[in-house]
Amino acid sequence: MKIALLGCGVVGSEVVRLLVEQAADLTARVGEPLELAGIAVRRLDRDRDVPVGPELFTTDAAALVGRDDVDIVVEVVGGIEPVRSWLLAALDGGKSVVSANKALLASDGSTLHDAATAADVDLYYEAAVAGAIPLLRPLRESLAGDRVRRVLGIVNGTTNFILTRMDETGASFTDALEEATALGYAEADPTADIDGYDAAAKAAILAQLAFHTRVTLADVHREGIAAVTAADIASAKAMGCTVKALAIAERSSERPGVSVRVHPAMVPRSHPLASVREAFNAVFVEAEAAGQLMFYGRGAGGSPTASAVLGDLVAVARNRVAGRRGPGESAYADLPVLPMGETITSYHVNLDVTDKTGVLATVAGAFANHGVSIRSVRQDGRGDDASLVLVTHAAADAALAATVEDLRGLDIVRAVAGVLRVEGGEP
Numbered sequence: 001m002k003i004a005l006l007g008c009g010v011v012g013s014e015v016v017r018l019l020v021e022q023a024a025d026l027t028a029r030v031g032e033p034l035e036l037a038g039i040a041v042r043r044l045d046r047d048r049d050v051p052v053g054p055e056l057f058t059t060d061a062a063a064l065v066g067r068d069d070v071d072i073v074v075e076v077v078g079g080i081e082p083v084r085s086w087l088l089a090a091l092d093g094g095k096s097v098v099s100a101n102k103a104l105l106a107s108d109g110s111t112l113h114d115a116a117t118a119a120d121v122d123l124y125y126e127a128a129v130a131g132a133i134p135l136l137r138p139l140r141e142s143l144a145g146d147r148v149r150r151v152l153g154i155v156n157g158t159t160n161f162i163l164t165r166m167d168e169t170g171a172s173f174t175d176a177l178e179e180a181t182a183l184g185y186a187e188a189d190p191t192a193d194i195d196g197y198d199a200a201a202k203a204a205i206l207a208q209l210a211f212h213t214r215v216t217l218a219d220v221h222r223e224g225i226a227a228v229t230a231a232d233i234a235s236a237k238a239m240g241c242t243v244k245a246l247a248i249a250e251r252s253s254e255r256p257g258v259s260v261r262v263h264p265a266m267v268p269r270s271h272p273l274a275s276v277r278e279a280f281n282a283v284f285v286e287a288e289a290a291g292q293l294m295f296y297g298r299g300a301g302g303s304p305t306a307s308a309v310l311g312d313l314v315a316v317a318r319n320r321v322a323g324r325r326g327p328g329e330s331a332y333a334d335l336p337v338l339p340m341g342e343t344i345t346s347y348h349v350n351l352d353v354t355d356k357t358g359v360l361a362t363v364a365g366a367f368a369n370h371g372v373s374i375r376s377v378r379q380d381g382r383g384d385d386a387s388l389v390l391v392t393h394a395a396a397d398a399a400l401a402a403t404v405e406d407l408r409g410l411d412i413v414r415a416v417a418g419v420l421r422v423e424g425g426e427p
């Protein structure tokens with residue numbers, strides 16, 4: 001079975017290593033050898049620590065994909081174009097595709113799925129969400145007979161690494177990001193991690209598989225971690241919480257529809273997600289019959305991600321040997337993605353205020369005007385250096401946004417220093 005590998009960076013070089021080092025085992029599992037036909041890269045002169053000769057490398061990915069002797073295309077380049085065109089050409093040419101490219105799958109997965117179905121070949125992408133963790137196949141296959149209510153998780157290793165470092169060692173945001181990049185966790189453009197695009201793409205893929213409905217990157221409400229301050233982290237600690245970047249996809253209990261969002265949130269330290277550290281990922285799935293399931297493991301890095309790629313490669317190769325195709329996408333439900341304003345959570349609101357008589361009543365009034373109930377209030381400091389930290393009961397996002405708008409207009413509020421959602425139970 002001939003494999004065209006597109007990309008030989010952090011993930012691709014580990015794919016090559018595993019293909020070579022485990023060749024005998026892989027042959028036994030598939031029923032025939034998996035042989036590299038070629039490796040497409042951007043720069044031929046780059047030093048690469050891979051156990052194959054230079055004759056396999058090319059900069060002409062399109063030509064490699066078009067070769068008649070190639071059976072399976074493995075894509076670990078990333079980005080939308082030209083990758084989308086290469087993969088469509090591969091599928092149209094009857095080749096199965098394995099990809100780790102969440103950006104592409106989340107933005108235009110349906111075109112690729114349609115091409116795979118039309119050509120009767122496989123399109124697998126387990127590595128696109130949560131690195132090494134087997135998550136997509138359990139959602140697509142093991143839970144196919146159940147009804148998923150909610151998927152809640154930490155799906156970006158880079159931001160979890162940064163938040164862990166800020167929480168545990170007091171590291172600066174910039175230093176922690178540099179470390180995550182050096183360890184191979186961050187995307188080629190780390191703003192994809194920091195601004196939540198990477199997690200949003202994964203959330204779209206998860207929601208699509210969990211609820212059998214079309215969800216794309218554009219449907220996902222997205223907030224990154226750039227606005228999380230050391231003060232937020234200290235305040236979370238004081239409340240027995242930690243700050244995590246969460247991806248949440250849930251079925252509405254009010255009306256037909258789903259909510260899909262990524263944002264930083266305070267999570268009580270007693271919650272299992274609070275103990276997910278560094279670049280690890282963890283995803284909770286709540287299904288009607290199965291109850292709660294938790295998936296945990298390494299969500300980023302060359303070797304863990306290559307494990308998921310190899311798992312897909314073996315599955316796809318076995319299917320080809322058996323002359324069949326694996327289960328495809330099943331986006332048959334037509335559930336709308338509900339506006340973020342309808343999402344119900346509780347909030348942690350940090351205000352810099354002037355400590356005058358009546359400040360509490362004035363601030364509380366702004367919340368009351370929008371029907372947002374306050375669960376607790378803490379005041380620190382005095383005079384012009386005072387702050388109020390309020391935690392609300394569950395309220396609609398739109399009501400909280402309107403409250404914050406009003407707070408910004410009050411003379412007594414010097415600044416809205418931070419607004420974070422609280423997820424995972426009572427802090």
Ligand SMILES: NC(=O)C1=CN([C@@H]2O[C@H](COP(=O)(O)OP(=O)(O)OC[C@H]3O[C@@H](n4cnc5c(N)ncnc54)[C@H](OP(=O)(O)O)[C@@H]3O)[C@@H](O)[C@H]2O)C=CC1
Pocket residue numbers: 006007008009010011012040041042043044046059061075076077078079100101102103127128131184185186187188299300301302305
């Ligand atoms: N790193 C991780 O932890 C994870 C990554 N992923 C996904 O895996 C994919 C790859 O990520 P990663 O390995 O980190 O990325 P890298 O940037 O390390 O590697 C990208 C590879 O693609 C090659 N490439 C880029 N442009 C072209 C082009 N036009 N033609 C041919 N080759 C090209 C590069 O060539 P050259 O070497 O010459 O520069 C490089 O080998 C992405 O989709 C990413 O989102 C998924 C899960 C985890």
Ligand SMILES: N[C@@H](CC=O)C(=O)O
Pocket residue numbers: 128130131155156157158159185186187193198299300301
């Ligand atoms: N940049 C991503 C890599 C894996 O998808 C992350 O940090 O999780």
